[in-house]
Amino acid sequence: MHIRRLTLLAGVIIMLVALAILLGTAASAASGGAGDPVKGQYIFAAAGGCGCHGVNLAGYNPSGPPFGEIFTGPFGSVPASNITSDKDTGVGNWTDAQLMDAIRNGVDDGGHTLFPIMPYMTLHFMSDADVADLVAFLRTVPAVSNKVPERQLNGSAPTVPPLPPSPATAPASGLARGKYLATVVGDCNACHTPQTPQGAPDMSKMLAGGVVAREGGTFEVGPNITTDGPTGIGYWTGQDIVTYLKQGIGPNGRTADGLMGEAVAGGFRRLGFNQLTDQDAVAIAAWLKTVPAVRNVPKAPPAGGPSAAGADSAWAPQFQALHGRPPAAQDIADREWSLAFAAAHGQPPSPADWMAHWQQTGQ
Numbered sequence: 590m591h592i593r594r595l596t597l598l599a600g601v602i603i604m605l606v607a608l609a610i611l612l613g614t615a616a617s618a619a620s621g622g623a624g625d626p627v628k629g630q631y632i633f634a635a636a637g638g639c640g641c642h643g644v645n646l647a648g649y650n651p652s653g654p655p656f657g658e659i660f661t662g663p664f665g666s667v668p669a670s671n672i673t674s675d676k677d678t679g680v681g682n683w684t685d686a687q688l689m690d691a692i693r694n695g696v697d698d699g700g701h702t703l704f705p706i707m708p709y710m711t712l713h714f715m716s717d718a719d720v721a722d723l724v725a726f727l728r729t730v731p732a733v734s735n736k737v738p739e740r741q742l743n744g745s746a747p748t749v750p751p752l753p754p755s756p757a758t759a760p761a762s763g764l765a766r767g768k769y770l771a772t773v774v775g776d777c778n779a780c781h782t783p784q785t786p787q788g789a790p791d792m793s794k795m796l797a798g799g800v801v802a803r804e805g806g807t808f809e810v811g812p813n814i815t816t817d818g819p820t821g822i823g824y825w826t827g828q829d830i831v832t833y834l835k836q837g838i839g840p841n842g843r844t845a846d847g848l849m850g851e852a853v854a855g856g857f858r859r860l861g862f863n864q865l866t867d868q869d870a871v872a873i874a875a876w877l878k879t880v881p882a883v884r885n886v887p888k889a890p891p892a893g894g895p896s897a898a899g900a901d902s903a904w905a906p907q908f909q910a911l912h913g914r915p916p917a918a919q920d921i922a923d924r925e926w927s928l929a930f931a932a933a934h935g936q937p938p939s940p941a942d943w944m945a946h947w948q949q950t951g952q
């Protein structure tokens with residue numbers, strides 16, 4: 590899958606501050622290493638499977654899925670990193686402390702600030718134990734050699750504003766647990782909260798529906814999941830929400846599609862929301878039931894609008910910048926196929942669609 594968020598630099602900075610204020614307090618210095626990979630696998634799944642990094646977690650690759658995302662916008666272009674244990678092209682040589690720093694503080698092994706599309710300002714509020722476990726799990730991900738191209742920024746990466754210390758422990762149960770899983774680990778806001786014109790999440794309309802731009806000038810709507818009856822999911826029971834998160838089937842019988850389908854099903858080893866324990870899924874549902882109702886129907890910009898044109902004219906130069914060569918005939922053919930697919934189906938091809946396409950065309 591290729592998502593392209595229309596996030597502006599200013600918006601990103603506002604978002605960092607907003608999230609810091611929203612998610613608040615709790616204090617303790619980060620402890621080091623020695624996590625539990627089994628617990629870490631659960632956190633990975635509760636995070637929806639870190640899908641931007643691709644189903645093999647080897648990051649962006651010009652050949653497309655099953656590899657990861659590339660994000661383009663006014664800020665430049667930022668490919669998702671290879672987070673497998675490959676020593677040359679992945680994070681196999683990083684220390685535990687470096688990995689934890691990247692996840693929670695947005696600093697890479699060379700001390701550079703990561704571009705905040707990597708949601709470290711949200712994951713900052715992950716507990717010491719959870720992040721140590723997650724790192725231990727990442728160590729078990731098989732190495733995949735994939736050299737991800739350097740990011741191309743039109744400025745410097747925004748500096749990280751002072752954030753409160755990360756929490757030592759995560760809430761174990763109840764509403765606090767549900768809020769933690771939804772707003773920190775599962776990052777529901779990323780797709781379900783509308784953005785201001787500057788691209789920052791509009792927290793006055795938390796979870797009232799968001800729009801995510803995807804490759805090919807198409808958009809995906811993250812529905813309103815506040816407690817509003819007419820426009821949200823006020824009429825869903827807690828059990829409806831639990832079933833949806835774990836099985837991807839809503840009370841109306843509709844299955845979770847697109848990005849939500851991927852977060853539920855998971856990419857790497859099918860690790861996604863489907864793995865949530867009953868207790869945790871119930872906690873998320875219970876917390877969602879406390880979210881203030883906001884009447885809002887998120888609307889996607891008209892397909893084929895200015896962003897679609899922008900995406901197209903920007904594509905060849907972007908490709909050139911990333912790969913150091915102009916797109917070859919095969920790259921253009923793949924690109925055209927994915928655009929046609931998106932036009933026909935209302936969403937870009939999934940990794941499975943790509944694989945079927947490659948099989949058919951003998952690639």
Ligand code: HEC
Nearest residue numbers: 771775776777779780810811812814844845846847848849
């Ligand atoms: C990567 C983006 C993304 C993330 C993260 C995400 N969602 Fe979704 N969600 C979507 C999209 C897109 C849909 C619409 C799916 C469809 O139309 O089939 C959706 C649909 C839903 C629905 C069904 C709403 C309806 O009216 O049909 C619920 C409930 C939901 N999500 C809850 C959550 C919760 C809770 C979280 C966090 C734990 C979450 N989502 C995280 C993108 C996301």
